Amino acid sequence: MDEGTLSAERFEEHRAHLRAVAYRMLGSLSEAEDAVQEAWIKAARADVSGVENLRGWLTTVVSRVCLDLLRSRKSRREDPLDERPVEPAVRLLRRSDPEAELVMADSVGLALLVVMEALSPVERLAFVLHDLFAVPFADIAPIVDRSPETTQRIASRARRRVRDQGEADAGDRLRRFRAVDAFMQAARDGEFATLLSMLDPEATYRPDEAARLLGAGTEMFGARAIAEAFSGAGQWTQAVLLNGDVGVVLAPRGKLRLVLTVSFKGDRIAAIEAFAEPERLAAVELRLP
Structure with a gap:
């Protein structure tokens, strides 16, 4: 040498x-x-x-x-x-050690990472x-x-x-992120009561045509209908920062298939939109805090 x-x-x-x-x-x-x-x-x-x-x-x-x-x-x-690929690979979702990611994020402060997205x-x-x-x-x-x-x-x-x-704005976004993460974990675990408690009574769910063809369900109204549909579902999903806000992706083996945008009313989820059109998938910027 x-x-x-x-x-x-x-x-x-x-x-x-x-x-x-x-x-x-x-x-x-x-x-x-x-x-x-x-x-x-x-x-x-x-x-x-x-x-x-x-x-x-x-x-x-x-x-x-x-x-x-x-x-x-x-x-x-x-x-x-x-000019973008129609089937984007989600490299940012490749987390070989989720526990290490969480430890690192906690050591930095998720709020700071969220705020710095604006720079x-x-x-x-x-x-x-x-x-x-x-x-x-x-x-x-x-x-x-x-x-x-x-x-x-x-x-x-x-x-x-x-x-x-x-910190108030960052903290609010962090609370939403953690709420969405908890919602999807409850979905995967089939915890119907938890899902119901996290949804606004008049919550809505709307998928686009590509999402429906992918098996993401049909339009739904009301917390109970949405909780019933999500209970036991959600495999391969993960909460992310979606264009700077909070959302969920379905990305089996790192291939992006479906995105959920989530809106809140107070502390409860009020609206979920699912989309899988390739052009829309290619247009989003996904980040893991």
Whole structure:
């Protein structure tokens, strides 16, 4: 091995830190693991003989990888529908270790991850590196291709946006997420009484034609009818952030088949819409908090 080549052992010393950085930027453990692996591939090819602060250098490498991923998400949201795949694979739902994902999310704070969804890629990177990892603006600036002064202003703007969006709004979205997650767990477990208690008495369920053909049922009105239909169902489903709000996806083996949007009236679910049209599926941005 060349003297300037980074060994796997030296990289592993910093893996936990790099994963923490990537997770806070991306909000997905599987994506964070992919970003760290990509950082390792890039680092292993580089000459590190002149690197004095390996941890800082690797942080820069993984940050660039994360920035590319965040920009890719944004560009996918802006692509015309006819340029998107009609059967999207849901890579963000690939969670090899759900317990590890939950532990990581709890350590960061789900509320913070939800709020940061509103930030642009550059804002998110500057905020995470400076405010959460105390990286100097002079080190962040080359990553985002800005001056240190401009980078500081970007981070300050991101900080204000996080603060102004407010814990109340994030907390409300988190409560909705947890309620939807609990609703689908009750559905899978066949807990009819729990389902009934979580639904508004005048709740509605409306599937599109593709969802009906997929076996997602027909239009229903009233909490009892919906609770009866959902009781014992819900396999392969998972609660997600759907275009920044809360929803449910059916994605067996990572292939997106059905999306449920969920609306609330107070603390209860008031409306569920199911859709499976390929064009609509391709247009949504799915995130796991």
